[in-house]
Amino acid sequence: MKMTLQRSIPFPRIGVDKLIGYLTYIKDNGPVEVGELKEAGLDFGKGRGDITRFFEKLGLVAVQGNLVSLTGEGEKLVDRVREYGIRVLHEYLFNELPQYRLLVSVLRELGSASENELLSNLNKRLADEFPAAWVNRVALRSMLGILQDLGMVVK
Numbered sequence: 001m002k003m004t005l006q007r008s009i010p011f012p013r014i015g016v017d018k019l020i021g022y023l024t025y026i027k028d029n030g031p032v033e034v035g036e037l038k039e040a041g042l043d044f045g046k047g048r049g050d051i052t053r054f055f056e057k058l059g060l061v062a063v064q065g066n067l068v069s070l071t072g073e074g075e076k077l078v079d080r081v082r083e084y085g086i087r088v089l090h091e092y093l094f095n096e097l098p099q100y101r102l103l104v105s106v107l108r109e110l111g112s113a114s115e116n117e118l119l120s121n122l123n124k125r126l127a128d129e130f131p132a133a134w135v136n137r138v139a140l141r142s143m144l145g146i147l148q149d150l151g152m153v154v155k
Helices: 016-029 034-039 050-057 072-084 087-096 098-110 115-129 137-149
Strands: 061-064 067-070
Touching: 016 034, 016 050, 016 067, 016 072, 016 087, 016 137, 034 050, 034 067, 050 061, 067 072, 072 087, 087 098, 087 137, 098 115, 098 137, 115 137
Parallel strands: none
Antiparallel strands: 061 067
């Protein structure tokens, strides 16, 4: 089966602690209303919220009406984070998001690079594998922020 890649996935500009906090909050509190997540400072943006949309695209949460709950995959990820630490998030994103995986590959190849060099090289690699896909500067910065929070890269 050939995997299809969405042209763009919304990468929220938020730290790893908040991403993990969002998932653990839902695990600890059962299905949670979207508004409650926003009031708790765990989500932002219009409608369902940027973090909810991000995790929904990844298959970690499901939204039914106004309630957000973890999927089986989301439950497993939170359990693994609690047992092994936050670097489990890196492993998950690396395995599930081609954009993230290719960014890590480009960083390994280039070693040190400017943001413009990274963006250019990443989009060239993406175009080779997924002709209609690209990463914008906001998504690049978000992915780099996640990698920095995890101690995988330094600025």
